[in-house]
Amino acid sequence: MTEKENSKDKLIKTASRLFQLQGYHATGLNQITKESGAPKGSLYYHFPGGKEQLALEAVQLTAKFVSDQIKCGLDSSPDPVKAIQGFVEDIAAQFQKYGGKGGVPIASIALETALISEPLRKACQTAYKNFQDAFTQKLLTAGYETNHAKELGIVINTMVEGAFLLSFTMGNSEPLRLVAKQIPVLLQ
């Protein structure tokens, strides 16, 4: 295995960041190759499917990153209420650290491409399902009834996504913090 980061990985990483920041249509392949530092001629070699394929792999990278972040965050406490609440508070803190200028993972690509690219829509769908599963698993481990845990996993995911979207738009972490505050009510 190579120690150095190869061109393909650099392209995916940069694409992942730029798509999240600027959205799908506003991000050009020129900008991606330039900022990635990858050779300019290598894009269509690694991604014969062009922009769509690159976006697909970028979504998968973002999804894995976020998914790991959720699972790691939920390990902070055996109590699911404290763990999930703490996780959302962490997101709020992280949001403020970047001045609310970091973009919203997955959501931009999901909204822009769900109706025009079924592969991209499915990738975003899979991402969200994995997020939900992470919450659901935590609740199952804590003894929640199966169906209840599944439903709450989805609802928590919706709250976090919605709060992220609102905090981003308002330039203010209040929605994220308020969602964190309501977690105990929801999980009572």
Added chain:
Amino acid sequence: MTEKENSKDKLIKTASRLFQLQGYHATGLNQITKESGAPKGSLYYHFPGGKEQLALEAVQLTAKFVSDQIKCGLDSSPDPVKAIQGFVEDIAAQFQKYGGKGGVPIASIALETALISEPLRKACQTAYKNFQDAFTQKLLTAGYETNHAKELGIVINTMVEGAFLLSFTMGNSEPLRLVAKQIPVLLQ
């Protein structure tokens, strides 16, 4: 006053629909003028500020439409729990009626433009604030304490937006329906 719809209104209405469906960058001014039926040369006469100004007025139109829809929906019952729950259920039903292909109001433009156009960001922010106020007012009328009503208004807004985004991406109204189901828990 003119009985017929003027060109400016037709442009705003079409822009509002297309931006919601396709997003900001994927929607061209050519398509808007064509589908609106407005004279092709009239766009920059009515909107000297170009695409940004048109989008601004489109966001305001969408915002007013959604805001009225919320207020109207919340009038269905004096009980805030039933009213809000019924409203979210109505959204879910409406979502399914259009096969989940109607796009998400405000969110697409918010995500695509918040970092590149402060006027558009503020328009989206104002839209969300109005949505939140509608929920908050309902809770205040029902006797909820001021601060609690404000916080819940924001949280309900985040849940609806998040559920809309997830339902749209998953092509499934389940997130919206599950959020409706949790409203009584949240507002207990």
Added chain:
DNA sequence: GTCTATAGTGGGATAGAC
């Protein structure tokens, strides 16, 4: 108020050398 033409830019994608 509306029309046409066009400037000027940048997009995604391909071909063929190396």
Added chain:
DNA sequence: GTCTATCCCACTATAGAC
């Protein structure tokens, strides 16, 4: 694996006639 050149297309915006 990488590079350069290039094609074709779409976009926003402006100028100037009517």
